[in-house]
Amino acid sequence: MDLIPAIDLINGACVRLTGGDFARQTTYSADPLAQAQHFEQLGATRLHLVDLDGARAREPRQLAVLERLARHTGLRIDFGGGIQTTAAAEQAFAAGAAQLTAGSIAARDPALVGEWLARFGSERIIIGADFKGDYIAVSAWTEQSTQTLPAFIAAYLVAGATTFICTDVSRDGQLQGPATATYTTLRQQYPAAQLVASGGVTTVADVAALRAVGMAGAIIGKALYEGTITEEELRGELAR
Numbered sequence: 001m002d003l004i005p006a007i008d009l010i011n012g013a014c015v016r017l018t019g020g021d022f023a024r025q026t027t028y029s030a031d032p033l034a035q036a037q038h039f040e041q042l043g044a045t046r047l048h049l050v051d052l053d054g055a056r057a058r059e060p061r062q063l064a065v066l067e068r069l070a071r072h073t074g075l076r077i078d079f080g081g082g083i084q085t086t087a088a089a090e091q092a093f094a095a096g097a098a099q100l101t102a103g104s105i106a107a108r109d110p111a112l113v114g115e116w117l118a119r120f121g122s123e124r125i126i127i128g129a130d131f132k133g134d135y136i137a138v139s140a141w142t143e144q145s146t147q148t149l150p151a152f153i154a155a156y157l158v159a160g161a162t163t164f165i166c167t168d169v170s171r172d173g174q175l176q177g178p179a180t181a182t183y184t185t186l187r188q189q190y191p192a193a194q195l196v197a198s199g200g201v202t203t204v205a206d207v208a209a210l211r212a213v214g215m216a217g218a219i220i221g222k223a224l225y226e227g228t229i230t231e232e233e234l235r236g237e238l239a240r
Helices: 031-039 052-057 063-070 086-094 104-108 110-120 149-158 182-188 204-213 224-227 231-238
Strands: 002-010 013-019 021-029 046-051 076-080 100-103 123-130 136-138 143-148 163-170 194-198 217-220
Touching: 002 031, 002 052, 002 231, 013 031, 013 149, 021 031, 021 110, 021 182, 031 063, 046 052, 046 063, 046 231, 063 076, 063 086, 063 231, 076 086, 076 123, 076 194, 086 110, 100 110, 104 136, 104 149, 110 123, 110 149, 110 182, 123 149, 136 149, 143 149, 143 204, 182 194, 204 217, 204 231
Parallel strands: 002 046, 002 217, 046 076, 076 100, 100 123, 123 163, 163 194, 194 217
Antiparallel strands: 002 013, 013 021, 123 136, 136 143
16 A cells, blocks of 8 residues: 655645635645655655645646656655646646645536546546545535535446545545545455545554555544654655
8 A cells, every 4th residue: 555645735835725625724834846746755755745725726827846856756646626727737746746636626527537548547546435424525526516426436447547545525634534434345346446545544554554455555644743643653654
């Protein structure tokens, strides 16, 4: 299972939101490059980079930061936030993204994201399955769609997607543990899907539980910034 540190960006700084609420924001570092390089030094090979400004604006706003991180680290970066058009996707790839996470656009325009899967390949397009309760959340998590999480995943598997970042919005930034029961059910329903857990991963015990479920990856954000998973623990998990 891949452990993937996360950097969320607002105005070029590393922040974390609580429950996806922009009014509950904590800034951890003014230098995302230094933070990314630090994760790399600890043994990380991947990075989950989210443009929160772009998510609200519905167009990427942090491509310069993406380019800087791609140029000055060896991390494999998946980038998301505000990618609503093919032109924006091409810009993000040109800036150095190895993969893109299609979030709200995957719920709003599955035909377009299906075109991306065919054009760029399923290994480069991750489907962002952000959920709250049983339903997919959109618009920087401010709206709830009528699509259920299982139906959403099932439809995209048919469309050729293979990898899904499943973020429990209600747990994100809360440090209260991940939605392990939900992930267990999804793994049983869709064993062919590569599922990445996101939201609420707080301790190495959480990491172990997700590994036991058979998750392909786990994204860790606030737990690293707040120290509920220590650098030593992260280094050890990344070395597994």
